[in-house]
Amino acid sequence: MAEYDADVVVVGGGPTGLFLACELGLAGVDTVVLERDLDRSRQTKALNLQPRSAEVLQWRGLLDAMGESMYPPLPGGHYAGLLLDYSVLDTRFPYQIGIVQADVERALEAALARHGVEVRRGHTLVGLESGLDAAADRVTAVVATEGGEYRCTARYLVGSDGGRSTVRRATGVDFPGTEGRMPAVVCDITLARKPDGVAEEWALPVFDPTRPDFTFLLPLRNGLYRFVFGGPYLLDVDRDTPVTAADVQKALIDAFGPEIEVGEVRSGSRFIDAARQVSAYRTGRVFLAGDAAHIHAPLGGQGMNLGLQDAFNLGWKLAAAVQGWAAPDLLDTYHRERHPVAAAVLENTRAQGVLTWKDPDVLALRDAVGEMLAIPETNRMLAEKISGLAVRYDLGPGAGHRMPDLDLGDGTRVAELARDGRGLLLDATPGHRFASIAADWGRRVRYHATDTADLSAAAILVRPDGYVCATGDDPERMTAALTAWFGPRAAEN
Numbered sequence: 441m442a443e444y445d446a447d448v449v450v451v452g453g454g455p456t457g458l459f460l461a462c463e464l465g466l467a468g469v470d471t472v473v474l475e476r477d478l479d480r481s482r483q484t485k486a487l488n489l490q491p492r493s494a495e496v497l498q499w500r501g502l503l504d505a506m507g508e509s510m511y512p513p514l515p516g517g518h519y520a521g522l523l524l525d526y527s528v529l530d531t532r533f534p535y536q537i538g539i540v541q542a543d544v545e546r547a548l549e550a551a552l553a554r555h556g557v558e559v560r561r562g563h564t565l566v567g568l569e570s571g572l573d574a575a576a577d578r579v580t581a582v583v584a585t586e587g588g589e590y591r592c593t594a595r596y597l598v599g600s601d602g603g604r605s606t607v608r609r610a611t612g613v614d615f616p617g618t619e620g621r622m623p624a625v626v627c628d629i630t631l632a633r634k635p636d637g638v639a640e641e642w643a644l645p646v647f648d649p650t651r652p653d654f655t656f657l658l659p660l661r662n663g664l665y666r667f668v669f670g671g672p673y674l675l676d677v678d679r680d681t682p683v684t685a686a687d688v689q690k691a692l693i694d695a696f697g698p699e700i701e702v703g704e705v706r707s708g709s710r711f712i713d714a715a716r717q718v719s720a721y722r723t724g725r726v727f728l729a730g731d732a733a734h735i736h737a738p739l740g741g742q743g744m745n746l747g748l749q750d751a752f753n754l755g756w757k758l759a760a761a762v763q764g765w766a767a768p769d770l771l772d773t774y775h776r777e778r779h780p781v782a783a784a785v786l787e788n789t790r791a792q793g794v795l796t797w798k799d800p801d802v803l804a805l806r807d808a809v810g811e812m813l814a815i816p817e818t819n820r821m822l823a824e825k826i827s828g829l830a831v832r833y834d835l836g837p838g839a840g841h842r843m844p845d846l847d848l849g850d851g852t853r854v855a856e857l858a859r860d861g862r863g864l865l866l867d868a869t870p871g872h873r874f875a876s877i878a879a880d881w882g883r884r885v886r887y888h889a890t891d892t893a894d895l896s897a898a899a900i901l902v903r904p905d906g907y908v909c910a911t912g913d914d915p916e917r918m919t920a921a922l923t924a925w926f927g928p929r930a931a932e933n
Contacts, residue, residue: 444578444593445593446470446471446472446594447464447469447594447595447762448596448597448758449579449592449596449598450464450471451473451474451581451598451599452600452605452730452732453473453474453477453549454545454747455544455545455548455730456730456731456748456751457473457475457598457600457601457751458549458552459548459747459751459755460598460729461548461552461555462500462755463751463861464557464755465551465556465557466500466555466860467759467861469758469759471558472557473552473558473560474560474564474583475561476562477561477562480542480545482706483626483628484540484660484664484666485540485542485744486743486744487538487539487541488514488536488539488745489539490742490745490827491531491533491535491536491829492531492829492831493744493745494533495531495532496749497748498533498845498855499855499859499906502547502548505547505551506539506544506547509539509540511642513535513536514536514538515534516644517644518741518826519788519826520792520793521646521647522795523644524813524819524823525819525823528819529823529824529829530844536741544744562586563584563585564585565582565584565601565610566583567606567610568581568582569581569591571597578594579593579594579726580592581597595761595762596725596727596758596762597725597727598726598727598728598754598758599728599729600729600731603735605728605732607732608732608733611726611728613718613719613720614720615717616719617714617715617716617735618714618715618790619714620713620737621793622672622793623674623675623679623710623712623713624669624674624710624711625667625669625670625688625708625710626666626667626708626709627667627668627706627707628664628665628666629667629702629703629704629705629706630663630664630665630703631663631665631700632701632703633700633701634701635699638657638696639657639658640659642658642659645668649798649806652798653671653673654669654796655668655694655695656668657696667688667691669691677710679710679711682708683705683709683710685704688702688705689701713737713739713790713793714736714737715735716734716736716786717733717735717779717783720775721733721774721778729750730746730751734782736786736789738789739789739792740789740792740826742788742826742828745828746781746785749781749831752906753777754774754778755904756904758771766927767924777833781831788825788826835909835910836909836910838910838912839907839909839910839911840907842906842908843908846895847892848890849890849892850890850891850892852888858886858902858906861904862884862886862904863885863902863903863904863925864886865878865885865886865887865888865899865901865902865918866888866895866900866901866902867889867890867899868889868892868895868899869898869899869913872889873915877918880929880930881922881926881930882930883930885926897912898913899913901925909924
């Protein structure tokens with residue numbers, strides 16, 4: 441009998457969990473995904489890929505598979521409904537990609553099938569019997585199905601099971617933050633009729649400061665619309681109260697007049713702009729990612745993107761631990777790196793939330809912020825934050841920034857070299873003198889000699905998640921970085 445049922449169990453089959461499982465499957469890690477729902481949700485949920493998420497998916501060759509599901513790109517983003525110009529961003533994707541969450545999930549699940557990763561639908565985590573203690577050698581999960589309960593053991597377990605995470609509750613980790621003050625409804629609907637000029641094309645949300653509430657109607661495909669509405673008048677409505685056609689019709693008429701009529705409410709849910717984040721992303725052998733680790737208002741369209749990048753950071757580190765070459769503290773860098781990133785997103789969504797209040801003083805502040813966004817430096821700063829491109833990790837001098845997808849002058853691009861999930865050593869030193877050093881890490885790091893003058897340093901070492909972890913032409917320093925991030929030399933492992 442095998443010691444474990446799987447190397448890693450991922451709880452939650454949304455974008456975060458599926459992308460994490462893709463990363464693990466790519467590395468050859470035996471992975472199982474447990475998803476409570478028998479079928480994928482009918483609700484469209486998230487609607488965009490920010491530039492950094494597009495880069496991440498392109499690095500793994502996954503973005504092209506989503507092409508037919510994409511809407512026309514939007515050349516910018518928004519900050520509390522104030523437009524941001526993305527054309528100034530240094531990326532191959534200076535725009536947002538419109539795509540519904542379900543289509544992202546389909547593409548990721550297809551990739552999982554190619555990796556041989558099993559997605560068990562209708563399998564609900566009930567609790568954890570082991571794995572929370574620092575000395576634990578395994579995680580034991582209790583899982584319920586229609587046929588009864590069973591136990592699943594693994595080296596590690598990741599909870600990516602959403603804002604009401606069962607895994608998070610099982611860990612007992614603190615989930616501090618702020619209570620919500622602005623409730624809202626999000627629903628997918630059809631329209632029996634609507635006035636001309638209303639919701640004719642894919643667009644960014646617009647906030648009308650003259651209205652006491654807010655609404656946003658967006659056309660999707662096949663006669664479907666995304667409708668969001670809310671305001672303080674919903675504060676007394678319980679979050680679990682069903683969204684009815686009457687609720688939707690009233691909000692539509694209030695926003696667009698009597699000439700609009702709801703046809704069918706396909707799906708609907710209620711949310712509030714609470715902002716919370718766990719105090720620890722790791723408890724023993726259990727990790728949290730995506731909405732299980734942090735929740736915030738959807739302002740700026742950052743939610744799914746934040747979760748995808750959690751997965752990109754954690755996946756290769758878990759693979760290293762399973763395969764036995766991870767440095768002792770490698771898994772702990774997941775919390776150290778990703779916790780501050782999510783904290784910054786919670787902070788900016790809370791700030792955006794304030795700018796949407798219908799208070800005269802706030803409206804004056806909103807006008808002032810709008811004027812500041814006309815300053816190129818201010819626009820760039822906020823555009824980089826919302827797009828995810830501003831993320832940096834503290835990885836030492838000359839490191840910690842994302843590696844751009846450069847053309848290397850020999851018919852290859854950096855992203856093409858990253859498809860296999862290994863680290864990457866780009867060597868532009870005279871005589872390419874790092875070739876012999878890199879050979880000792882060949883199974884974990886891809887070596888590429890180049891004569892391009894576009895590199896920012898003589899040699900650049902890139903982690904599997906696309907962040908630079910060492911630069912320069914010093915062999916001792918590069919060897920130390922290879923050891924720190926990719927374990928001992930092959931002969932020593």
